[in-house]
Amino acid sequence: MASFLKIALRNLFKGPTTDPYPFGETFVPKGLRGKAKYNAAACIACRMCEYVCAGGAIQIREVADKSGLEFILWHNTCTFCGLCEYYCPTKAIRLTEDYHTAHRQEDKYRYVEKGFIKYVNCAECGTPMVPISPELLQRAYRQVNREIERLRHLCPKCRQKRALR
């Protein structure tokens, strides 16, 4: 009897349990997997995200004028599984806590996350290549010295030549 009264009293003072959401603030649990965010500056175009994407939402392709790569993530087939974030070596792709996904039918095919990686030219031979991001260097080397900094601006072929010299 006493325990019952305790619960009844507690509920009396606690107020309604309804989340006030459309009219007020709501809570977001920590680590909620929401819409993905892409950072083109950190991306190295390894295409791992495209490969692991469960819903086939991610596409990386060369633009028509061959000036760079275009990253497209269509939110309408993304399942928020987070595999892209897990496998991304430079963490260029991150899931945010933004869960507001409702949109009208007109915007169905415009509901995308886009990014553009512009090719840079190799410092020696001038071949266009995907720029090597500082995030990758940090992951690959314990310390980035001047030699590595110089290699960073070379295309894979020139890098090989430099290494064999």
Added chain:
Amino acid sequence: MTKLLSKIAKRSPWLYRINAGSCNGCDVELATTACIPRYDVERLGCKYCGSPKHADIVLITGPLTARVREKVLRLYEEIPDPKVTVAIGVCPISGGVFRDSYAITGPIDNYIPVDVNVPGCPPRPQAIIDGIIEAIKIWETRL
């Protein structure tokens, strides 16, 4: 009389749920949105109804499998106009992870005019409420 009715109807659209071969994830979220006091969709004047003949806003989940296609289309025909269609989850919108499967005939907007999309796998109850609010806005213009 019809003027009065359309004025009243604006404030209480009834929801109807169609499962077009869903995995039940989105259906659980829909049930959560409606039935547990925490998310209580009835604050918006909505109410789930059991018969398609009473429905105003249709919530569709699932990728429209080949087996249920005819039934879903027949059910959809039974819902009186005007109606607003909301696709819940990535499956009805694009096919989601089941896209390109032989058992899937969706995406659902090849067969049914969809008005609002709520992607997610499954979407949060709050996102579904967002979608329903969007649908109510469309519903008000159609009356």
